[in-house]
Amino acid sequence: MxxxxxxxxxxxxxxxxxxxxxxxxxxxxxxxxxxxxxxxxxxxxxxxxxxxxxxxxxxxxxxxxxxxxxxxxxxxxxxxxxxxxxxxxxxxxxxxxxxxxxxxxxxxxxxxxxxxxxxxxxxxxxxxxxxxxxxxxxxxxxxxxxxxxxxxxxxxxxxxxxxxxxxxxxxxxxxxxxxxxxxxxxxxxxxxxxxxxxxxxxxxxxxxxxxxxxxxxxxxxxxxPTVQDAARPVIRLVQPNAAQHLKWRRDMIPVFWNRALDLTRAPAAPGAQTPALVVWPEVSLYYLLGTAPEQDAAIAAAAGGVPVIVGAQRFDGPDLRNALAVIGPGGRIGQVYDKFHLVPFGEYFPGGALAAWLGLEGLATDYLGGFTPGPGPTLIDLTAAGLGRALPLICYEVIFPRHAAAPPGGPRPDWILQITNDAWFGRFAGPQQHLAQARMRATEQGLPLVRAANTGISAMIDPVGRVTGALALGTAGALDRALPAPLPPTPFALVxxxxxxxxxxxxxxxxxxxxxxxxxx
Incomplete structure (x- = not known):
């Protein structure tokens, strides 16, 4: 040739x-x-x-x-x-x-x-x-x-x-x-x-x-159905815009922390419905989950009593997990989901014991070491908040069509939740392609998808893949949007x-x- x-x-x-x-x-x-x-x-x-x-x-x-x-x-x-x-x-x-x-x-x-x-x-x-x-x-x-x-x-x-x-x-x-x-x-x-x-x-x-x-x-x-429904509960998405190279600097940690709290406690727009849930992005806590109850209480206080979903790191015995947790009134930690499909070379280094012996842990890990995958998909029950059941996905998991389906043997979720830190992907193609894939997952399943991203693009996506509201890439802000109703299961969701x-x-x-x-x- x-x-x-x-x-x-x-x-x-x-x-x-x-x-x-x-x-x-x-x-x-x-x-x-x-x-x-x-x-x-x-x-x-x-x-x-x-x-x-x-x-x-x-x-x-x-x-x-x-x-x-x-x-x-x-x-x-x-x-x-x-x-x-x-x-x-x-x-x-x-x-x-x-x-x-x-x-x-x-x-x-x-x-x-x-x-x-x-x-x-x-x-x-x-x-x-x-x-x-x-x-x-x-x-x-x-x-x-x-x-x-x-x-x-x-x-x-x-x-x-x-x-x-x-x-x-x-x-x-x-x-x-x-x-x-x-x-x-x-x-x-x-x-x-x-x-x-x-x-x-x-x-x-x-x-x-x-x-x-x-x-x-x-x-x-x-x-x-129409993309907006005044009778539907409202979810607030918090986008702190913590640049990755600044996120863990000691002098910047309080800046991003206080920004997230301020965005959480900000009043709803005049005449608008008060959010029933607040969602923070992936690894939005600067401390290990469960080690700072006073900070958990501060999150709950800023939310005014409604549940807050946060991304965090946590230890499960000797294993470090990339987790999502529900923080309730008073800072009580409720349901927890651990990411099960980790990013090779990012969150862990393939090779098992040999990689660990060589000290290879992945780009997205710190001195704590590489992550361990969670047990598998599950649902987060938010029925008490009027939000039904959510299927949680953390970052990379949303690119897999099979992960957006209902967990085997379990009920169908009412919506899909993705928390992510797209600061790793820059401010051009990566975050935009990641959002596009989230829209495809919503369309395939006939389910709304809620997306909270650290540096953007945070978005509310309806069950046919339309974006009903979004926060621009590289900006800090909070987005209040009604959660669209799900559609009946699609043929692809069924077979x-x-x-x-x-x-x-x-x-x-x-x-x-x-x-x-x-x-x-």
Missing amino acids: RVAPRLLAVAAGAAMALGHAPFGLPAATLAALAAALLLLDRAVPGAEGAGADTTCPGLRRAAFTGWACGLGYFAVTLHWIVEPFLVDIARHGWMAPFALVLMAGGLALFWAAGFAAAVWLVPASGWRRGAALAVTLTLAEMLRAVLFTGFPWGLIGSVWVDTPLRLWTAWIGPHGLGALTVLLAASLGAALRPGAPRRGVWAAGTGAAFAAALLAGTVAQRAA GNVPLLAAAALVLAGLLRARRRALGS
């Missing part, structure tokens, strides 16, 4: 990433995906019958095309990954470029597998190969979401978060929306392919399919990815049968 096609494949992948925040150009994703398919056909033209190129060199060219596209895509989408290493630049700054290159190159291997598998299934270039890629790349992305603890950040389907197409995730999930996107790109590629027959038909079909999908999403969004996997199995069976016929076996 010559240098120019390689660079074009990287450029196509980079253009795909422009669909994500902060750029928000999903049309660029669609066009770049179509270009990537044309590049794949150019790299491995293929032909029907015995001359089809499914040799090792052909599959290597396909894999490299996919890897190059993935490299460009993940390098642009995840460029914010360098930000955590710049918080303490003297100690960790040298790691930043290696982190981005290794992350982008490693995740691109999933795309390499998806592209190579598509060519193996459909040796001949054309629309059917694009349909095969919709299946193989989707399966590769599903593996990316679970292997090595999983990292489903930047799923292709999430580029539609600011459009009504987002509503399709309530039916087919985020991976299904990604497959739909690849299918649309394959149809667009067929319309753009030089010399291809019926180009006008493909162009008209692509436009009609896109318009139908958009119309269905628009109808679903407009049919959703998850089972229909998508069944459809993928049927398509794969058909492609395998067609491949055997094409190769004369």
